[in-house]
Ligand SMILES: O=P(O)(O)OC[C@H]1O[C@H](OP(=O)(O)OP(=O)(O)O)[C@H](O)[C@@H]1O
Ligand SMILES: O=c1cc[nH]c(=O)[nH]1
């Protein structure tokens with residue numbers, strides 16, 4: 193079964209509080225999501241392999257470490273996932289970015305895919321699927337199925353906030369996928385919104401409500 197990591201770094205937790213606050217406006221919300229995504233990228237890249245190289249400092253020749261060149265792909269789920277891409281690219285600037293467009297039908301709560309565009313070599317990349325919200329898990333589940341159908345082999349999922357229902361769904365459907373969160377919340381409400389959550393991530397990011 194996939195592991196669940198809650199990234200409890202104090203800076204992530206502090207910023208998440210302001211992201212949740214309904215009095216935080218669009219500009220600040222966007223900036224905070226960007227910052228938290230960057231901090232989460234720092235944590236999620238902890239296990240990247242290193243290689244040894246030889247360099248010359250101004251004083252002496254020495255052995256030093258460089259990234260071993262593991263290929264990474266970021267896959268935001270549109271729309272809300274877009275808000276986390278730039279923050280992650282600040283730390284992983286060479287990552288390729290694929291896009292999966294999905295929205296959750298407000299009546300059926302079923303995800304509807306409307307767009308997909310991925311780097312050609314996804315089977316060679318470690319993919320990080322990004323979405324601020326993991327609620328029922330339907331959207332992330334579909335996105336991951338879509339990626340696997342197209343050859344993806346190594347996938348991780350990174351979200352700001354998850355409900356236990358969403359985590360369970362991904363763990364059941366994709367036991368090979370580890371999940372990285374800033375918070376694991378209490379439950380879903382009757383409209384499948386996360387409680388306490390942050391409201392509608394896409395609307396708050398793009399000011400559409
Ligand atoms: O786990 P689920 O129950 O599937 O819900 C989570 C999905 O809902 C939100 O997207 P939404 O459908 O609001 O689309 P948007 O990003 O375009 O606003 C969110 O960004 C996730 O993609
Ligand atoms: O709480 C939720 C659930 C789904 N999508 C959101 O944006 N927020």
Ligand SMILES: [Mg+2]
Pocket residue numbers: 272392393394395
């Ligand atoms: Mg939305």
